[in-house]
Amino acid sequence: MADAIREHPRHDPNAGEIPVPHGPATGNEHGHYPETTPGGATDHERAIFSHLTRPDDLYTADGVYWADLPLGKRIAFVNKVQNEEAKRELSAIGSMIKADPLSPISWYFRNAVLPGAGLGLEGYVLFSIGNLQPLFASAWPECWGKHPTECSSNWIASVTYLEVIGIMVGQMAVGVIGDWIGRRWGLIQDAAIMFVGLLMITASWGLNLNGWVICYAWSLFFYGFGVGGEYPITATSSMENAVASGKLSTRDDRLHRGRKVTTAFLMQGWGQLVNQALLIILLLILHHGDGNPPYSITTVQWIWRLSFAIPAVGTLWLVYYRAYKMPHASRQLAAAKKKSNVTGYDLTSLRLTGSIFGGRLLATAGTWFCNDVFFYGNKLFQAQFIAVISDNPNSVLTGWIWNLYNVIVSLAGYYLASLLIDNKFYGRKMMQQVGFLMCFIMFVVPAFKYDYYTSPAGIKAFQAMYFLSSFFNQFGPNSVTFLVAGEVFPTPIRASAHGFSACIGKAGALLASVLYNYIDTPTKFYVVPWFGLAGMLLTWLFLPDTTGLDLKEQERRWAYIRAGRDSDYHGIAIHPKHLSLWERIRGVGKHYNPDLDIKQQIEDMREEWASKEWRRRQREAGGDATGANDDLEHDDEWSDQVHEYFRKTTDFGKTTDGNLGTGFGQPEKAKPEKVDDGSNEKRGSSVSSAS
Template sequence: MSVAPDDSIQEYRETKPALSDGSASPDSRSTVANHSDLIKEALYPSDSYTPDGTYWADLPTAQRWKFATTQFNQESRREVKYVWDMFKRDPMQPFRAYWRKYVLTGMGLFVEGYVLFSIGNLSALFSSAWPRCWKTFAVCDENWVNAVTYLEILGIIVGQCLVGYEGDWIGRKFGLCQDALVMLIGSILLTGVWGTSLNGWVIAYGWSLFIYGIGVGGEYPMTGTKALESNVFGPEGTRDDRLHRGRNVVGSFLMQGWGQVFNQCVLLICLMIFHSGKTNPPFSPRTAQATYRVQFGLAVIVHFWLLYHRLYKVHDADALLSTTKKRQNVSGYDVHSLRLLMSHYWGRLIATAGSWFANDVFFYGTKVFSSTFIGIIHPGASLVVTWEYNLINLAVSLCGYYLAFVFIDHKLYGRRKMQQVGFAFDFLIYLFAAIFFHQLRVKGAPIAAFQFMYHFSSFWNQFGPNCVSFLVAGESFPASIRSTAHGFSAACGKLGALVPTVLFHYLDDRSKLWFAMPFGALGVFVTAVWLPDTTGLDLREQERYWRCVRAGKPELYHGIAIHPHHLSWYERVVLKRHRFYDPVQDRLDRIDELRVLYESSLIAESDESAHDVDHSYITPSVAEYFRREAPAEERIQRQITKERAIRGEGAPTEKVYPSRLEDTLGGI
């Protein structure tokens, strides 16, 4: 492996060589100390460890709070300064960086939010333009009118399960391109669909939504895994993974909110254009036709661009999955890991699927029946007034999205606490709204309080379970089955969306609040019991642990993936998976693995397992250190021993290190 020299290597070369007995000469000890600092940073990055090598979650409470707060503040100041320097060089550069990092990754969710969340708004427009079809059902079958929403959600469920499986079987890029193609076909159908009768048009409209929904469903596992795995390789990548992985995913996911905002604005503009500048009903069929076809037609253009971008510009989507499969000697779908998912991580699956289910009862319940809630706030509101209130609610939701974007990676708040707090607030808001329902409908201050509660529930839904459930559904699982687990969890969420879509037709307004309220308590419960807190945990640690689990030897892993802080209550208290956590032994293991990563390129011909090791984690200075310090024969034997232990071909032997290496790293 060729390594470009740097200043520290040059400093090393200028020192005196080691003595013949293998110990360091007096003049070279300072250089060895410098290299020990380089190895120390590789093993104990300063964003997660104290200078003496203590993991931040192992610190006493007061010190842990101080460490996490200081690290978050320092990183925030560094990023603000970096963005300001970019702005001074070129005012547009920060916006271009945001576009590349978040907008491009989340564009599929942008068009999903734009198209699918317009269905509820369009239903109100159709009821005004075609009341005998959409309101009295004189010329249209009521079951087919209601099926429009059902088919949309069923298509999403099919896409989530299907593409989630394909993403782990064929690859992430295949799933991304397939989603873009299916959504393009669906958007074309939605723009041009018609029938020989109004009822025939409704049926065609519903099935077009089903086709489009399949592509949308696949966007959830594909966008989630792509955003998760985009910054894993290399030292800088792992640092970004630890500090900003949640932000990378939420930054892509919140494009769904922007899609809803853009769609609501486009609908209002189109309605005023095609209704001669007026906003009062009744709206003619011609106005409704032009409004809904133009707003869908604009989406077709974006879908064409999205397909092109994913076909020709996305190149790194499968990097982590390919590396993982090669290391595990899997060419197709990793069935063995899927079985282990059901036996080893079933509790996490309950947490991700159950919390998503509970969240979507809130989220889709308020979206699908937003006109109902706005009708309570503003009785007799016209269609345009309803859309304006909905736009206000979307703006409040965006505030929640962006606060989640800021605090999702804070070690003291993070995923689990954010989801619990969001569920708790939604539970309390719906509880008080249900208890004081009649009092809150009085004009004046009470109805203003009702309006505040409605918008505030949307804020906490985003600054809580909606963003977190999308993130942890992939983050809590290893790469080889991440897309499958994410797709399954998302599909359970859409079952939660289906519940209010069906039942709210048979409940009065107050009963809707009573019905949704307990799902907030359910979300708090499943989060507290089964959801791990993966905030700040390197994805590589997940893969290190899973490799041992997959080999049937979880006791060989001693790292932070099984730290009590990163385990769920069930994993910690009932399964006691933290009992193998041993920072001292993990230090030895990681030194060994760093040595193996470097040596694998040199001994590839003698050991095939070395071909598929990611070497990007080895910096030039670390490579130079191991090149000078460790005998080749011992390194080869060490790798063979390690591989045999993981594969179950023999018990691990006692670790023996050269005296110089032990002296150098003993204080780390």
């Protein structure tokens, strides 16, 4: 029986929903292909399908994959594609400006600001917590000072701990929800939780200061749950939005998928910038002075409550937008589940991911852990850094201004990351390795000469290294971990894998927040650098480079894995360029074969076509003309010639009345027929005779 499109029972009108063909296509009922050239596909088939199987942004005119080219030709090909794309985009921008000078701004708002709005609000609120602590310490030293007298020191510490734990719980839980119920549900749920959480934080109160701290801490935990969910949901929805359900990936997705996700993620940096700028403005307005202490309790109350009330308005709008303007956020997940015949959570995919992609999980989770020790550690001892380099370290305003400088430097790193993350010669893996290495250097150098770099003679160099560590953290692991934690995994468990990786990452933040309470500043510089070195090594060994890899191709490979036939896949998803060193050592790429893959791609497309064609004819046979062609809506790249080829070369098997009209039944087999090389004429009938 054919593996290409599996055999199904004839349709019984009383049997309920008709099962449809699924699974990777490999041949006819004898396990052999029609007569082909030695490459696996006929010249005629290559001519028809070349624009689908060999797009010109990945392959040369001779059909050679860019990563298979010699180095010199590879450089020339990649530069040619990138230069042509840059010219095309600049031309498009010029046309937009001619038609409407403000249209590029509205385009950026739709494609970057809106997808990343949740992360922007998250960045605003989370970093507001750290920014407000010096203000709280000035107004309530009996609680937030070094030696609290009216508040429990454990509850003061729990403000940070509960916030991070809430994020971790949200990342895991919403990752599973996003794969189980759907991306759209997760998006709406997160926005609603963050809105309620902001109301709780703004209105938090207590009978005494310690009661207020407890209320404040648990409100942050609740808000943190919604924030945690933003990580897997925003990453997966931004990534999948570029690839329409059931359709081939577009050229834009292949060339700019990383940029699309990263520009959404960098809204986190804008959230930090807006928060810090707003706090400075509120302090100058409400303090009625130069921003220096002392600060009245009334002023502090107004500042911190207003700083949380303002983003609540934006979050309420986000709830509306996601509920009414994002109806198709779960489309690709639904298509993947339909293809695998799964209705709930795909436990099979989860199990297979753990066994086959365990190295990738180690890479995404482990590097995120290392990065968050840096990222949150940087924030946690920022106050000590400012105390060293500032002329007026006791002023909250002075600290906030230095924070603002640091955020601006970080934003530059975010934007440079989005610019180069899709570059095939730099891309994800190299960017993360270089970022970790630079963070390691920027911390290990002052660690062994701390006294010199904190003295007047070395303070400028110390300042430069601190800002460079912020820059390379964004232009490196902080941006890349967010992208690859979803990109290297299949659609059915993408949000779960991303949520798990992010949760392990936040454990790094939790480690930093606990550890830094017990060691002094010089010791911190001895501890932190080694996480950068560990992150670089994990990236080098376990992380595959998905730069330029078509996500649709990864889904093809996953179909073979899920069918238990991973060794039968020969496409570019197992090209050595797109595998980790660990996977190459294990021999994952040994089945890569471009010639065999062409034939496979054609038969995989035939199966998709046959499945949809059969359902269309079933509806026509039942007299349902409404939407009869909906199932056969392919990507525009599926030319009439492709459809005609499949019509003439696909055998649907025996029907109830011997024709494909009324009474057309579920095909026993849909197999390729032999065709003349170079013509569209079949050697056999499109419908087999009754046996």
